[in-house]
Amino acid sequence: MSARPVRPVRPISDTEIPIQDRALENLRFIRDTMEHAGPFTAVPGWGGVAMGVTALGAALVAQAQPTPERWLLAWIAEGWLAFAIGGVAMVRKAGLGSTPLTSRPGRRFVLAYAPPLLAGALLTFALYRAGLTGLLPALWLLLYGTAVVTGGALSVRVVPVMGTCFMVLGAIALFAPVAWSNGLMALGFGGLHIGFGIWIARRYGG
């Protein structure tokens, strides 16, 4: 019985791949590794400042509303406005930098950031229907803070710190008199956004 000749299994040698293809592949590998390893740095500082300014305005408007429904409408309008400002600012900053929103860190940031906000929107509806609008400021501050902490865990260190500050204010709002609501909202969505926004803008490029 004659044995079949053994064909050595060998990798494709370097000489069979064009040099520029190997160089391109190496550059691609470096870029992919950096993209996977790097933090998400497109949290907008100046966008946060703008969100803070509109929140301060919204607090004044909400304070002047005669009914809980109109108070709620004022803050919901502010929520949408802030969402639009933050979204545009983040897309713009991501486009200018090296971590676009479609990159892995960008996608992970959005995936970590969005669920607490969606839960907040649903609970807002449920608490309003139950007539518990007094709990909404605490809920918003706590869940927005949670979103910033979870999303910020994949970003630079100052972002989760900001989220923690929101959560602390939320915890205070939970037990504070209802009359403090607008003040705590102004302090959180206004003051924290402006303060941390300036810090992020100066330290992390806009």
Add this chain to the structure above:
Amino acid sequence: MAKSNAARQTAGGKPGASKRLEAIAGLKAAAPAELDRLIHERLRLGVVSALAVNPSLSFNELKALLKTTDGNLSVHARKLEDAGYVQCTKSFEGRTPRTEYRLTAAGRRALEDYLEHMEGLIRMMRG
């Protein structure tokens, strides 16, 4: 620095490969400098690239990121450390040992040189 110098071999690790490239392109003056073989190896290139975008990374973070084994990462990280490209700090978190790596200035420069080398090769072959 003997190890560092030893690591700097010619392209593809084959003596004369750079000269062949020069001959092919006919551009001896514009040919890229010698390839840094030390970070040309895929896992070591991954370690250096990952550390370039982070102030520091732990052994376990690098292992998960580069999808490799303890032994493999350990060997390659040691080579980078010996060459002075990464700095390794060992400490304890409670009772658990923690090994943390940082890219040194020499390591960052080596990565920049490597990137330039790759871009130079592409330019040369297309030109």
